[in-house]
Amino acid sequence: MNFTAADWARAAIEKIEEIEARGRRVLLVGGTELYLRALRQPFFPSPPTDERLRARLTTIRERHGPERLHRILERFDPAEADKLNPRDWPRVQRALEFCLQTGEHISRERPLRPEPPAAAARIRIFALNPPRAELYGRINERTEKHFANGLVDEVRQLLHEGVPAESNALGAHGYRRVVEHLRGQRDLLSAIEQTKLDVRHYAKRQxxxxRHEPDVEWFNGFGDDTSVQRNVLARQ
Incomplete structure (x- = not known):
């Protein structure tokens, strides 16, 4: 079973309200923009993930590129396809999955999304802007540690226990490349180096x-920099 961004947002709101009821301040730490968006602007209800359908669409994307998925979406939901960049494959694929599972256009359903929770209006966004070269160096170092600490064995065990290779969990950075390695699609060194590249690209997209989000407060440096910590606390 996949734990989606919408599932996370519902659970997060419950926990936020519980913590605030105790008179405490809530800190959400991370950088996955989809989850932040799901919290501030709840998604409309959608069907559970169809793993077979997702696997077929993923195969099309990997063999023919994300533009092929976009062309398919143009046939099913041209209004949605017109809004999306052909290379924004996560949103393109999600729109396709919705159309193929429900027979409805996601572009028509989006206006029906629920109202944001009260907590959404209280969210302040603090973003870090560290030196790019040092950021990439830390990403490379952390990736090597993940593999050295048993990432391959972890993924092998998850597959053995029946977790689908196409699941959201095994599509995360590092895990996806290990799955490819275990399937014989790439050697271990290639899996490590491709993971480094994947995460560096992801950091750049973050x-x-x-930078396009309104009301983001920026701080130059890393979160473990004491001067950054003091500056953040001074904004409270």
Whole structure:
């Protein structure tokens, strides 16, 4: 079973309300923009993930590129396809899955999304902007540690226990490349180096996404920098 961004947002709101009821302040730490968006602007109800359908669409994307998925979406939901960049494959694929599972257009359903929770209006976004070269160096170092600490054995065990290779969990950075390695599609060194590249690209997309978000408060440096910590606390 996949734990989606919408599932996470519902659970997060419950926990936020519980913590605030005790007179405490809530800190959400991370950088996955989809989850932040799900919290601030709840998604409309959608069907559970069809793993077979997702696997077929993933195969199409990997063999023919994300543009092929976008062309398919143009046939099913041209209004939605017109809004999306052909290379924004997560949103394109989600729109396709919705159309194929429900027979409805996601572009028509989006206006029906629920109202944001009261907590959404109280969210302040603090974003870090560390030196790019040092950021990439830390990403490379952390990736090597993940593999050295048993990532391959962990993924092998998850597959043995029946977790689908196409599940959201095994599509995360690092895990997806290990699955490819265990399937004989790439050697271990390639899996490590590709994971480094994947995460560096993701970090770049995160920075780009947050720069387009309104009301983001930026701090130069890393979160373990005491001067950054003091500056953040001074904004409270």
């Amino acid at each position: 920075l780009t996404w947050f």
